[in-house]
Amino acid sequence: xxxxxxxxxxIIMLAPVHAPAAPITFSTALPVGxxxxxxxxxxxxxxxxxxxxxxxxxxxxxxxxSVLAYGASEKLALFxxxxxxxxxxxxxxxxxxxxxxxxxxxxxxRYTLFQRDGIxxxxxxxxxxxIKAPTGDDDESDALGRLPIPxxxxxxxxxxxxxxxxxxxxxxxxxxxxxxxxxxxxxxNFEAGDVSRLDVSWQxxxxxxxxxxxxxxxxxxxLEANIIHSQKSTVSGQVNNDSGGTTVxxxxxxxxxxxxxxxxxxxxIPVYQGLNGTALENDYIFSTGFRVNY
Amino acid sequence: xxxxxxxxxxxxFTSQTLAEDVHYHLVVSGLSCPFCVYGVEKKLKNVExxxxxxxxxxxxxxxxxxxxxxxxxxxxIKALVTSAGFTLVTFEKVTLED
Numbered sequence: 001x002x003x004x005x006x007x008x009x010x011i012i013m014l015a016p017v018h019a020p021a022a023p024i025t026f027s028t029a030l031p032v033g034x035x036x037x038x039x040x041x042x043x044x045x046x047x048x049x050x051x052x053x054x055x056x057x058x059x060x061x062x063x064x065x066s067v068l069a070y071g072a073s074e075k076l077a078l079f080x081x082x083x084x085x086x087x088x089x090x091x092x093x094x095x096x097x098x099x100x101x102x103x104x105x106x107x108x109x110r111y112t113l114f115q116r117d118g119i120x121x122x123x124x125x126x127x128x129x130x131i132k133a134p135t136g137d138d139d140e141s142d143a144l145g146r147l148p149i150p151x152x153x154x155x156x157x158x159x160x161x162x163x164x165x166x167x168x169x170x171x172x173x174x175x176x177x178x179x180x181x182x183x184x185x186x187x188x189n190f191e192a193g194d195v196s197r198l199d200v201s202w203q204x205x206x207x208x209x210x211x212x213x214x215x216x217x218x219x220x221x222x223l224e225a226n227i228i229h230s231q232k233s234t235v236s237g238q239v240n241n242d243s244g245g246t247t248v249x250x251x252x253x254x255x256x257x258x259x260x261x262x263x264x265x266x267x268x269i270p271v272y273q274g275l276n277g278t279a280l281e282n283d284y285i286f287s288t289g290f291r292v293n294y
Numbered sequence: 295x296x297x298x299x300x301x302x303x304x305x306x307f308t309s310q311t312l313a314e315d316v317h318y319h320l321v322v323s324g325l326s327c328p329f330c331v332y333g334v335e336k337k338l339k340n341v342e343x344x345x346x347x348x349x350x351x352x353x354x355x356x357x358x359x360x361x362x363x364x365x366x367x368x369x370x371i372k373a374l375v376t377s378a379g380f381t382l383v384t385f386e387k388v389t390l391e392d
Contacts, residue, residue, distance in 0.1 A: 030326075030330075030379075031324075031330075031333070031378070031379025031380070032379070033333040033337065033377060033378035033379045034377035034378070034379075035377070036333055036336075036378075071379070073377075074376055074378070115324070115381075117380060117381040118323050118324070119321070119323050119353065119354045120323075120325065120326060120352060120353075120354060121323075121324075121326055122324040122325075122326055122380075169326040169327070170326055171326055171327070171352060174326065211351070211352045213352065215328075215351060216328050216331075216351075217328055218327055257327050257328055258328050258329070259328045259329065259331060259332035259335075260329075260332055262329065293329055293332050293333070
């Protein structure tokens with residue numbers, strides 16, 4: 001699997017659904033109250049077109065990710081994320097292959113290990129763990145035959161991940177960070193490389209500039225960084241040297257937060273792509289969406 | 295007779311206005327944005343007898359008005375706030391008489 005598509009999968013896997021003024025591109029340790037349900041709908045547009053082989057390869061992945069979060073207790077929150085994907089590959093303007101359908105379902109839980117609250121602020125640490133089930137179609141084909149693995153809606157593999165997440169948030173803004181490791185398994189004679197990821201998000205309230213007793217909506221400026229390292233994949237047991245590598249994104253964004261609704265948008269700009277061999281580089285990832293507090 | 299009727303009416307009106315107007319003032323910590331406040335408000339709204347809730351995010355204060363004769367216990371409210379993911383700092387019953 002080429003790194004760009006692996007990145008898109010990971011972004012979907014960890015699509016955050018969290019509640020208050022949460023990071024846009026990853027999860028948070030902020031609470032989902034017991035019995036509470038939060039729904040997030042996120043559109044993600046991934047563009048990859050910097051092909052070092054000069055064959056004019058472009059890959060677009062557009063996805064609608066539906067996420068539900070449920071507070072099982074004050075410490076345990078459960079999440080489910082299901083993407084609907086449209087993938088398209090173009091090569092030198094003449095070859096065009098695409099797929100569309102439901103992707104792989106990700107289910108994970110987050111348990112709060114530490115909580116320190118103050119008036120207008122909170123510090124929390126949580127552990128997360130989950131699995132990705134192969135619910136997406138991994139055997140799609142077109143007139144040219146079976147689609148290559150990066151173009152399939154599903155991976156066919158059961159993957160798992162663990163991580164820790166920490167959040168410090170005040171009425172002025174917040175600082176969040178997440179460290180995760182995703183272990184991949186083989187399917188269809190292919191095994192994607194394991195993925196390690198470190199994310200940081202800094203948020204600052206830009207409106208209202210001065211809090212009033214009736215301030216019921218905030219606007220935050222958001223700046224995030226995502227460091228993602230993928231190991232090399234294997235095909236039929238052979239290491240693919242044109243796969244894996246490290247990508248660093250800087251992600252500016254904006255977020256509107258009211259009592260029941262969050263609106264947000266962010267663009268992940270790759271500032272470093274140390275990819276192996278002829279792996280396709282990422283141009284940008286744009287995401288936008290909303291979260292509803294039920 | 296007219297004077298007696300007037301006095302009785304006045305007495306009835308006075309007794310109504312002197313009925314207890316019970317509020318509870320809570321302070322909750324850990325709230326850092328409006329999305330959090332809604333989680334606590336929703337829990338409190340589900341409590342039987344709660345009429346109205348007002349909140350101040352900056353101070354973490356919640357003003358809870360209840361129906362006549364309804365009483366809230368600190369333990370129950372603390373459990374509700376905890377289940378919402380936050381911490382109850384103070385719980386105070388305030389009786390207003392006009």
